Amino acid sequence: MLCDRRIDGARERWIAEHIRALELGGADTLENMGPAHEACAMVKTQDDHRRAAKAKRQKIQDIGAYGSKRPLPSGKRSPWKRTLSGRIVRR
Ligand SMILES: [Zn+2]
Numbered sequence: 001m002l003c004d005r006r007i008d009g010a011r012e013r014w015i016a017e018h019i020r021a022l023e024l025g026g027a028d029t030l031e032n033m034g035p036a037h038e039a040c041a042m043v044k045t046q047d048d049h050r051r052a053a054k055a056k057r058q059k060i061q062d063i064g065a066y067g068s069k070r071p072l073p074s075g076k077r078s079p080w081k082r083t084l085s086g087r088i089v090r091r
Contacts, residue, residue, distance in 0.1 A: 002040040013038040021048035024055075 001007070007014045016033045020026030021044075036044070080088050 001034060002036045002044050005037070007035050007037060009035075015041050017041040017044070021045070021052070023052040024048055 002017075014035050015038050017036045018026045018028070019032050019034045022028060026032050079091055081091050082088055
């Protein structure tokens with residue numbers, strides 16, 4: 001359960017949701033499923049998405065694949081520039 005309120009299965013909308021989100025490594029098994037108010041589950045899913053996206057960003061940074069943020073080898077912010085003849089020289 002995601003909140004302290006009891007779920008009235010007859011009168012409230014509820015779903016079986018993944019206690020640990022699949023995208024955060026949770027298992028797709030009954031043991032990892034629990035009842036939750038539909039509204040609560042939606043909030044949690046959004047939070048899980050944020051956390052998964054953040055973890056993904058950190059992983060990308062760790063392996064140094066943040067290419068778009070790096071200045072081009074011969075770009076304006078690089079200490080090198082390419083001459084008209086194609087040679088790379090220091091500025
Ligand atoms: Zn709830």
